[in-house]
C-alpha cells in the first residue's frame with residue numbers, strides 16, 4: 001500500500017462565518033468562499049472544506065454528533081492500483097462508495113469517515129531555517145526572521161478519541177495498511193501512511209470515560225519563529241489556546257493548540273520527527289511528562305503579548 005498523507009478534511013460547522021475567520025487567521029489560503037461553504041488550503045494544496053452542519057452532501061457525523069466536527073478525512077495514494085486494493089479490502093468488511101471522480105469513501109469501525117484518492121497535493125518549497133550556533137554560523141550580518149502570521153506547509157495529522165482502541169488500531173494497520181510509529185500501550189497509537197514520512201498521520205487516543213470523537217487536526221510550520229508568530233497572531237485575534245506553546249517528547253515537535261469553532265482544536269507544529277522503515281517504534285508510559293516536556297497551559301494570553309507588556 002502506498003498512501004502518502006492527508007489531502008483534505010471536511011467539517012460540518014454551526015457557525016460558517018466564525019469558521020472562515022478561524023482558518024484565515026490560522027494562515028490558510030482562501031480558495032473559494034460563499035454563503036454555503038468555504039475551502040482553504042495549506043501551502044501543499046491540502047484543503048479544509050467547511051459546510052453548514054445541515055448540508056445534505058456532508059458525510060454523517062460520528063455518534064450522531066450534530067455539532068461542529070470533522071466529517072471526513074481524505075488520504076492520498078500513489079496510483080489507482082492502490083485504490084483498487086483498498087476498495088477490495090474495504091468491500092469485504094462493509095459499505096464502500098466510489099464517487100464519479102474515482103474517490104473511494106467509507107467509515108472506520110467506530111464510524112469516522114475517510115476517503116482515498118490519487119494524491120493531488122504538491123511538493124512544498126521548503127523554507128530555509130538559518131540558526132546561529134557558536135562555531136556554526138548560518139546567518140552572518142543578517143537579522144533573524146519574525147512572523148506576523150503563520151502559513152502552514154502541510155496538514156500532518158488528525159487525532160480521534162476512541163473507546164475501542166485495539167479494534168480501531170487493527171483496522172488502520174491491518175485493513176488500510178498504515179504503519180505503527182509509537183504507542184502508549186492501552187492508551188494510544190501513532191500510525192502513519194505507508195509512504196509518508198510524518199511521525200504520524202493518525203493518532204488514536206483512548207482518554208477513558210467512553211469518549212469517542214474528533215480531537216484535533218495538526219499542521220506543520222517552517223520554523224519555531226513562525227510557530228510563535230502564528231500563535232501570537234491567533235491570540236491577538238481572540239482565539240483561545242487549548243494548550244501551548246510547548247514541546248512533545250513523542251514526535252519531538254514544538255506545538256501550540258487552538259480551540260476551533262469547527263470542532264476540536266487546530267495545532268501548529270514545528271520540527272516533528274521524520275521517519276521511514278528504519279524507525280524503531282517505542283512504547284511510552286502515558287504520563288504528563290511524556291505528553292509535554294514543557295508547556296504553557298493556556299497560551300501566552302493577551303497580557304503576555306508584547307503590546308500589552310509595553311503598555312504595562
Ligand SMILES: [Fe+2]
Nearest residue numbers: 157159218267
Ligand atoms: Fe497533534
